[in-house]
Amino acid sequence: MKSFLFLFIVTAALAAPSSPIFLDGKKLADDFVYGCAVAAYQVEGAWNVDGRGPSIWDTFAHAGKCALGANGDVADDFYNSFKSDLPLFKRVIGVNSFSFSISWTRIFPSGRGKVNEKGVQYYINLLNEVKRNGMKTSCTLFHWDMPQALYDEYKSFLSNKVVGDFRNYTRTVFNRLGDKCDYWITFNEPKTTCSGFGPNPGMAPGVKGPRKDIYTCGHNLLLSHAAIVEEYRKTGLKAPIGIKIDVSPGIPYVNDNVHNTANDRFNDFEIGWFVRPLTKGDYPSAMKSLGSELPTFTSHQSKSLKGSVYFIGMDAYTTTWTVPSTNCAQGSENYPRCVDDFKVDKNGKTVGIPTGSSWNYLNADASVYGGAKLLTERYGTTVPLWISETGMSVIGEVSLPIAQRINDTSRIQWYRETLKAVKKSIDKGYNIKGFVPWSCMDNFEWAKGYTERFGLIGIEYDKTGKGSQKRFPKNSGAYLKSVFAKGNPI
Numbered sequence: 085m086k087s088f089l090f091l092f093i094v095t096a097a098l099a100a101p102s103s104p105i106f107l108d109g110k111k112l113a114d115d116f117v118y119g120c121a122v123a124a125y126q127v128e129g130a131w132n133v134d135g136r137g138p139s140i141w142d143t144f145a146h147a148g149k150c151a152l153g154a155n156g157d158v159a160d161d162f163y164n165s166f167k168s169d170l171p172l173f174k175r176v177i178g179v180n181s182f183s184f185s186i187s188w189t190r191i192f193p194s195g196r197g198k199v200n201e202k203g204v205q206y207y208i209n210l211l212n213e214v215k216r217n218g219m220k221t222s223c224t225l226f227h228w229d230m231p232q233a234l235y236d237e238y239k240s241f242l243s244n245k246v247v248g249d250f251r252n253y254t255r256t257v258f259n260r261l262g263d264k265c266d267y268w269i270t271f272n273e274p275k276t277t278c279s280g281f282g283p284n285p286g287m288a289p290g291v292k293g294p295r296k297d298i299y300t301c302g303h304n305l306l307l308s309h310a311a312i313v314e315e316y317r318k319t320g321l322k323a324p325i326g327i328k329i330d331v332s333p334g335i336p337y338v339n340d341n342v343h344n345t346a347n348d349r350f351n352d353f354e355i356g357w358f359v360r361p362l363t364k365g366d367y368p369s370a371m372k373s374l375g376s377e378l379p380t381f382t383s384h385q386s387k388s389l390k391g392s393v394y395f396i397g398m399d400a401y402t403t404t405w406t407v408p409s410t411n412c413a414q415g416s417e418n419y420p421r422c423v424d425d426f427k428v429d430k431n432g433k434t435v436g437i438p439t440g441s442s443w444n445y446l447n448a449d450a451s452v453y454g455g456a457k458l459l460t461e462r463y464g465t466t467v468p469l470w471i472s473e474t475g476m477s478v479i480g481e482v483s484l485p486i487a488q489r490i491n492d493t494s495r496i497q498w499y500r501e502t503l504k505a506v507k508k509s510i511d512k513g514y515n516i517k518g519f520v521p522w523s524c525m526d527n528f529e530w531a532k533g534y535t536e537r538f539g540l541i542g543i544e545y546d547k548t549g550k551g552s553q554k555r556f557p558k559n560s561g562a563y564l565k566s567v568f569a570k571g572n573p574i
Contacts, residue, residue: 362392
């Protein structure tokens with residue numbers, strides 16, 4: 085009888101509806117997602133443990149290409165600490181969802197072949213633990229960590245072969261983990277993914293090539309997305325599947341027709357590049373001026389892309405000013421986009437409030453509200469939108485005493501202004517259905533290593549990632565909890 089009663093209590097607790105979520109004191113819809121996010125290479129560590137194979141980020145970091153020679157070998161040790169971290173996220177930030185990415189090379193160490201059962205079991209254990217802590221799960225299939233073996237074989241996204249390997253990988257994940265994920269995300273930030281190619285690559289794999297490589301990467305990524313969704317629909321699983329897009333809209337530096345037209349062109353090349361194929365089945369017309377640099381879709385491919393998402397995540401951080409380019413001759417670096425962009429003008433005025441990242445400025449009306457408006461009105465998005473990432477690093481945070489890192493007032497300002505823009509978007513009628521700040525906790529910030537911190541929960545390590553790994557909540561997490569979980573005003 086006691087065992088039956090215990091089972092009933094546990095089952096009832098797991099089946100209980102999640103607590104209401106609010107914004108500015110108003111209850112949001114029951115399906116609104118409020119979570120926090122991490123990514124596999126940035127937090128897991130255990131880079132060569134239990135059969136995991138190397139990714140392009142292992143290779144990139146081990147070659148000393150990240151700040152201060154840092155790497156993700158240990159990172160936040162989340163592979164071993166998730167059982168203590170997950171309840172911390174719930175308690176400190178008040179989230180009802182947890183967003184993470186799956187490491188392809190934990191499932192297939194060489195990208196294909198025999199399944200690594202220990203890798204599958206790790207994610208089963210992780211997903212079970214998320215549920216035990218009363219949160220939903222958002223599972224990202226690819227967050228930049230391409231298997232090194234596939235890059236060595238055919239240069240990953242530069243070959244159409246990648247589509248078939250994505251089919252195989254994700255089919256396996258759906259079959260093994262499918263009933264445990266409440267939301268699926270195919271790709272994180274396609275534009276940034278492809279910034280690892282071309283004349284000036286800043287991300288892994290970091291091998292220089294012609295500009296055409298960037299657009300080849302984007303094309304094969306979109307075809308991989310369509311293939312993944314096709315495989316997903318075969319499973320009969322019902323969880324919504326979407327994609328996360330880099331959304332950093334431009335602002336015309338001067339409000340006139342010439343500058344507004346140039347700004348539209350900028351947004352088409354930066355954002356419409358990936359959004360319009362999902363809504364209309366083809367690239368923006370402005371991009372067609374790339375000629376042979378931009379691959380084309382067949383009729384079948386176009387149909388498979390159009391309507392292939394049930395939601396779109398906007399990774400909405402920053403913005404930039406735009407002006408028509410003064411040098412747009414054929415063969416110039418800016419041709420045929422023909423738009424210049426900058427964040428600081430000649431008088432030293434910035435496009436928003438500076439943060440600890442040179443690329444990231446707080447101007448939420450432009451990035452969040454402007455992004456929702458752009459996707460809805462210019463690109464015809466009708467599916468729900470999430471703010472699937474947003475956040476900032478505090479200037480000099482890594483060198484501050486713990487007490488000052490905890491009292492992160494500038495990060496609270498970031499989220500306060502961002503939530504005002506979210507509310508404005510909802511009030512306008514834009515279909516915002518999720519808010520997922522980056523990040524649950526400090527982590528390995530790619531090429532910046534551990535020199536920049538975005539976490540709502542801090543981790544005690546130095547600029548190279550060495551330290552006690554002690555977690556400490558920051559006040560920004562408490563602020564978000566007060567708004568979303570307790571119903572306090574923005």
